[in-house]
Amino acid sequence: MKNLPLAKVYQLLEPGPVVLLTTAQKGRADVMTMYWHMMVEFEPPLVACVVSSADFSFAALKATKEFVIAIPALHLAQKVVDVGNSSGREVAKFEKFGLTPRKAARVAAPLVAECFANLECAVVHTRLVNKYNLFVLEVMKAWSDPKQRNPKTIHHRGYGKFVVDGSVIKLKSKMR
Template structure:
């Protein structure tokens, strides 16, 4: 029998490395006519229908003010082949750099929000800020996708996930367990 004495304590300030959030995403905003894109590694799905996403964006992020003032953004989902660019986007500020130009990204106009989609990303979710009640305490925005787009030329996109220490994991094999999802068939 295993007891707690057989286990190793893990530092609480590194728990995020044990349960990583969703894939690394890009969040775009448009503020006073100027588009910006930021890298975000702390995000998660909150519910599936209607969809709701939580993302940490704080006052240290140039996009924070735009998100607060406009109440909208685009969540763009890059693939693993974009990892170097996505990390580089996160290493500079939109206050100093036109990131769309500097990184050769294509700003695509959406239908429901002013913030641009990122043409190079596999998926783009036009979002409205649904709830800011957790922003003051946790810098956590709840975002509701109001329009979603995917690139049909990418049948099996490989997403990547931040492990919290400068390393990333990349999606690999897919386990198809649909036949075992007996309680949740309506979601398939």
Template sequence: MPDSLPVEKAYRILESGPVLLVSTRAADGSANVMTLGFHMMILHDPPLVGVVLGPWDHSHRALSETGECVLAVPTVDLAEKVVDIGNCSGSTLDKFAHFGLTPLPAEMVQAPLVGECWANLECRVADEDWVRRYDLWVLQVQRIWIDTSREETRLIHHQGDGRFSVDGDTLDLGERMVKWRDLMD
């Protein structure tokens, strides 16, 4: 008989997307960055991403005020910094300055890109219907930036309780995806 895991640990099995940093800029101009582990792709076209960000997060206010953020994708070399960012609040600390992160201007939103990250996705809130009930924001990606000069591109994935996995080899089975080929072009 297999071992059992408490149902509240379901995220340890299902959350496979990379850990993200969420950058926001509040209406007063202050920028913040937070760590985010709970997110999902919702649609391919338009590109919609669901993120769980609640009132317990300092960034919630800025996202509520502006409807904009940047989803920054850190690589494994930033793993310890990403965890440390998640263990403090932007209400008491300028995280960009404290953690030595470079806020770069975005093109479509006011929230800054995170210069040290491999990818940055500029997003706007597309749907707030689930925010009050589930703290689930539906974001539409407006622009994507990739740092092609980065040598380190392995992503980190939260498995819960401080455990992470790191990207390794890629298994490309794209030629077998015949049913979905038209959707992915």
């Protein structure tokens, strides 16, 4: 074993796929790339996520307390990176990057038609927002695209590196 710089720890523990987070405020929809999120509870499904206060979407998220987590497959990887490398302050990202907003059932934020899954979410806990920019949310409605079968997701490893889902294995387990 050798010393690993603490700044690289997140590259080892990145919890899940890169996702798109959509918000809507005052009639304007925005989309951002997010990769700091984790499941907190199964039922109801609770997710914790970090959204930087420097992000354009932060103000809308804090004000409306609702958003959509859209889960893109591998074929959208370049668009996901391009969305993440731009700011909604200067760019209408849905239009610029060719993403299609679709009306959600429970929140004002749009679904992303090109993604294989979309989760409509409401913020249920904000106690850690001021200190850590950490929101806890409940998934209120979930959508999937049956035409996108067995989608591969991308996982951020830092500094422009990503890992793609690999083989699926099934082992006997008591976890659901």
